[in-house]
Amino acid sequence: MKVVDPLTLRAARPKQGIIFAASQLVGTRERQEDYFINFNDECFVVADGLGGLPHGEVAAKFAAETAVWGYKLIRQRRVYWLDKKLLLQRIFRSTNIALWQKRRETGFTEGMGTTLEVLLVGERNFWLGHVGDSSAWFLHKGKFAKLTHDDTDSDGHLTKVIGGMRYGLTPQCVRGRFVPGDAILLLTDGVTNYMPSPKIFKIIEKAGTSSEGLTESIIGLFKEAEAGGSTDNMTACIVKRVATT
Numbered sequence: 001m002k003v004v005d006p007l008t009l010r011a012a013r014p015k016q017g018i019i020f021a022a023s024q025l026v027g028t029r030e031r032q033e034d035y036f037i038n039f040n041d042e043c044f045v046v047a048d049g050l051g052g053l054p055h056g057e058v059a060a061k062f063a064a065e066t067a068v069w070g071y072k073l074i075r076q077r078r079v080y081w082l083d084k085k086l087l088l089q090r091i092f093r094s095t096n097i098a099l100w101q102k103r104r105e106t107g108f109t110e111g112m113g114t115t116l117e118v119l120l121v122g123e124r125n126f127w128l129g130h131v132g133d134s135s136a137w138f139l140h141k142g143k144f145a146k147l148t149h150d151d152t153d154s155d156g157h158l159t160k161v162i163g164g165m166r167y168g169l170t171p172q173c174v175r176g177r178f179v180p181g182d183a184i185l186l187l188t189d190g191v192t193n194y195m196p197s198p199k200i201f202k203i204i205e206k207a208g209t210s211s212e213g214l215t216e217s218i219i220g221l222f223k224e225a226e227a228g229g230s231t232d233n234m235t236a237c238i239v240k241r242v243a244t245t
Contacts, residue, residue: 016180017244018121020044021214022237025222027190027230034188034235035060043071044119046235048134048188050112050161059112062102063162066095067118084120085173088129091118092162092171096131099163113161116171117148117186121239126178129171131160135192137185137200138176144201147174147184180243183207187221190232194225207238214238 018041026032033049033056047064049056070091074080080087095116102108115132128136130148138147149172151160160169178184185204192200200221207217218236225234 016123017242018042018239019209019211019214019242020237020239021211021218022235023215023218023222024236025190025226025234027226027232027234029231029233031057032233033057033060034190034233035064036235036237037064037068038237039068039071042121043068044117044121044186044237044239046117046134046186046188046237047162048115048132048190048233048235050114050158051232053112054110055108055112056114058108059099059114059163063095063099063114063116066098067091067116070094071118071120084122084127085175088118088120088127088171088173092116092129092131093169096162096164096169097166100166103163113163115158115188116162119184119186119239121178121241124177124179126176126184128174128184130174131162131169131171133158134186134188136174137187137197137204139183139185139201139204140179141181142205144197144204146197147176148172178241180241183238183240186235186237186239188233188235190230190234191221191225191236193232194228194230195221199224204238207240209240209242214240 047060049060115134118129120127133150136147
């Protein structure tokens with residue numbers, strides 16, 4: 001009779017998978033100045049171009065795509081792959097300098113900037129980088145909490161953005177366990193400015209374990225924000241870890 005190695009049994013873990021859904025609404029604005037991108041279900045990026053400056057849509061797209069490019073390139077160096085906070089800091093600084101330099105190109109000298117959320121998902125943990133007033137939220141065992149704090153002053157004006165200054169940008173970085181049943185939500189302020197966090201939680205906790213369920217939750221978020229008076233661009237991304245057979 002073949003005996004199974006007990007060490008193998010103790011080391012075995014249930015398989016886990018990542019599901020996500022993301023969507024956008026333009027609202028009543030002339031164009032969509034939010035941008036979302038996902039790389040390989042391990043790097044999720046949301047950016048919200050500043051509406052008070054020209055070329056918000058260009059800034060958001062450029063920053064998000066640069067951040068993903070940075071993730072794919074910078075992680076190849078072992079020192080950054082082993083220290084995800086350092087990796088995120090490098091991604092944000094590289095993206096910031098790239099956008100700041102783009103502002104010097106013909107046609108963009110009037111200025112532009114964007115918020116930026118970068119979520120990295122590993123086998124057991126997540127790492128999040130944040131600049132601006134978009135936000136990230138965490139659902140774990142029935143508890144819902146905001147992971148980020150807005151980079152704004154007492155009057156609600158942004159104090160830190162991508163592309164605002166050449167040097168000295170330091171993102172907020174958050175790390176945590178990410179186990180089956182947990183969900184992370186990335187939102188732009190077109191959603192969060194028009195609905196309280198208890199309403200967000202009530203919608204997200206019913207998302208279930210399918211991409212369709214996550215999509216329905218996003219639709220619910222947009223409807224609630226519109227009912228609250230939002231006419232802004234809206235972007236929402238839900239990333240959830242689920243157990244698989």
